[in-house]
Amino acid sequence: xxxxxxxxxxxxxxxxxxxxxxxxxxxxxxxxxxxxxxxxxxxxxxxxxxxxxxxxxxxxxxxxxxxxxxxxxxxxxxxxxxxxxxxxxxxxxxxxxxxxxxxxxxxxxxxxxxxxxxxxxxxxxxxxxxxxxxxxxxxxxxxxxxxxxxxxxxxxxxxxxxxxxxxxxxxxxxxxxxxxxxxxxxxxxxxxxxxxxxxxxxxxxxxxxxxxxxxxxxxxxxxxxxxxxxxxxxxxxxxxxxxxxxxxxxxxxxxxxxxxxxxxxxxxxxxxxxxxxxxxxxxxxxxxxxxxxxxxxxxxxxxxxxxxxxxxxxxxxxxxxxxxxxxxxxxxxxxxxxxxxxxxxxxxxxxxxxxxxxxxxxxxxxxxxxxxxxxxxxxxxxxxxxxxxxxxxxxxxxxxxxxxxxxxxxxxx
Numbered sequence: 001x002x003x004x005x006x007x008x009x010x011x012x013x014x015x016x017x018x019x020x021x022x023x024x025x026x027x028x029x030x031x032x033x034x035x036x037x038x039x040x041x042x043x044x045x046x047x048x049x050x051x052x053x054x055x056x057x058x059x060x061x062x063x064x065x066x067x068x069x070x071x072x073x074x075x076x077x078x079x080x081x082x083x084x085x086x087x088x089x090x091x092x093x094x095x096x097x098x099x100x101x102x103x104x105x106x107x108x109x110x111x112x113x114x115x116x117x118x119x120x121x122x123x124x125x126x127x128x129x130x131x132x133x134x135x136x137x138x139x140x141x142x143x144x145x146x147x148x149x150x151x152x153x154x155x156x157x158x159x160x161x162x163x164x165x166x167x168x169x170x171x172x173x174x175x176x177x178x179x180x181x182x183x184x185x186x187x188x189x190x191x192x193x194x195x196x197x198x199x200x201x202x203x204x205x206x207x208x209x210x211x212x213x214x215x216x217x218x219x220x221x222x223x224x225x226x227x228x229x230x231x232x233x234x235x236x237x238x239x240x241x242x243x244x245x246x247x248x249x250x251x252x253x254x255x256x257x258x259x260x261x262x263x264x265x266x267x268x269x270x271x272x273x274x275x276x277x278x279x280x281x282x283x284x285x286x287x288x289x290x291x292x293x294x295x296x297x298x299x300x301x302x303x304x305x306x307x308x309x310x311x312x313x314x315x316x317x318x319x320x321x322x323x324x325x326x327x328x329x330x331x332x333x334x335x336x337x338x339x340x341x342x343x344x345x346x347x348x349x350x351x352x353x354x355x356x357x358x359x360x361x362x363x364x365x366x367x368x369x370x371x372x373x374x375x376x377x378x379x380x381x382x383x384x385x386x387x388x389x390x391x392x393x394x395x396x397x398x399x400x401x402x403x404x405x406x407x408x409x410x411x412x413x
Contacts (some may be wrong), residue, residue, distance in 0.1 A: 002026060003399070005391035007034055007217055008057040008203075011039040012348075016391040016406075017049055023395075024404015028386055030378045033059055039206040044203055054394050055212040056220035059203055063193045063216045066092040066111035066142075068135075070118035070127045075148070078174040081116040083181035084134065084188040084277045087219030088113075098126055098134040107140055114142050115158075115185065119149035121175045132156040136163025143192050147173045159162075171242045190215055214394055217278060222253055224393030227253035228274050228344070228401070228407045235343030237379075241323060243316045245347035247286035250282040250319040252278045256327065257341060270383065278326070280319045285311040285349055292318070300370055312349035313361045317368050344410060346384040358383060382411035 069076030289383035
């Protein structure tokens with residue numbers, strides 16, 4: 001059996017024909033994404049393949065998500081991290097009681113969904129109640145994922161529904177101070193994406209799109225990264241970091257190695273999820289190129305010119321340095337010197353670059369010491385040349401062997 005795994009991007013629709021259960025990659029292809037009806041681009045990218053299509057999508061900017069929380073440095077930040085782990089693009093964060101000005105700012109951000117959080121379980125609930133009432137009376141009807149204090153979850157959901165707001169209740173993203181639990185909210189955000197974005201008419205009115213799409217693209221990639229980390233469990237240092245360099249941003253995916261016996265304790269202490277994604281909004285090779293050059297100089301690196309590969313190298317190095325500094329701040333639960341066993345470079349700038357030049361970039365990234373305390377030293381760095389991470393993520397749940405077969409091509413020899 002063969003499956004066609006498709007990533008519908010804003011510019012290109014990329015496809016991979018995968019043999020199941022072996023995970024053998026039979027073919028890859030890409031076609032321009034077709035605005036207004038992305039199904040046409042999918043059909044072009046899979047033309048002639050007699051295979052079931054399963055897809056992920058970031059077309060049209062992906063899922064635009066706003067976070068509304070209680071206190072910016074606690075509840076709203078927890079919601080922000082949960083949103084990123086779900087592959088959403090966070091376009092707005094509001095904290096405290098929503099008033100007219102706050103609702104106007106929320107509307108200007110034009111979110112596809114609002115993640116409503118606030119309060120630990122059994123703790124403060126006044127702000128959550130107020131914000132639910134404000135959203136219920138708002139002139140806009142934006143779907144809400146409710147992931148705050150579970151003690152008032154049913155009450156708050158009823159208020160939203162009474163106002164005609166579609167609501168998806170989830171577990172609290174911050175059940176206790178310092179303990180982040182994003183998975184329930186992540187699943188609810190995925191369901192809202194499938195129902196209201198893919199199931200709507202923004203991308204296509206063709207019903208096949210709803211049948212094909214399983215996730216927003218960053219969510220699928222995160223699933224692929226987690227599956228790759230599972231393959232690395234036998235390694236002395238099994239943690240994985242993926243740097244996906246794009247035109248506007250660089251996405252960083254991390255599944256660190258954590259002592260299994262202490263994993264729960266450590267993550268509870270630092271308040272970070274075991275699999276996570278961050279977005280570096282100033283590190284892109286096209287739309288953010290000027291900001292990327294400034295960031296490189298701030299790190300003591302030469303300012304890259306206009307060469308796309310040089311820009312991609314700078315984005316990868318700066319993003320990795322920032323990531324490792326942030327992980328060090330997390331303490332034992334982060335990707336410390338013993339928590340990064342493999343670095344993967346992804347993005348068109350690496351896939352389409354001259355192979356010899358890309359190899360040289362890999363060597364320089366692997367040798368980088370500045371700002372990272374030598375953590376990268378000795379860590380293998382590879383390139384996702386055939387773009388298998390998203391495809392593996394689409395297969396991981398029900399075809400884990402096929403996902404593993406695809407990802408085996410990324411393992412260091």
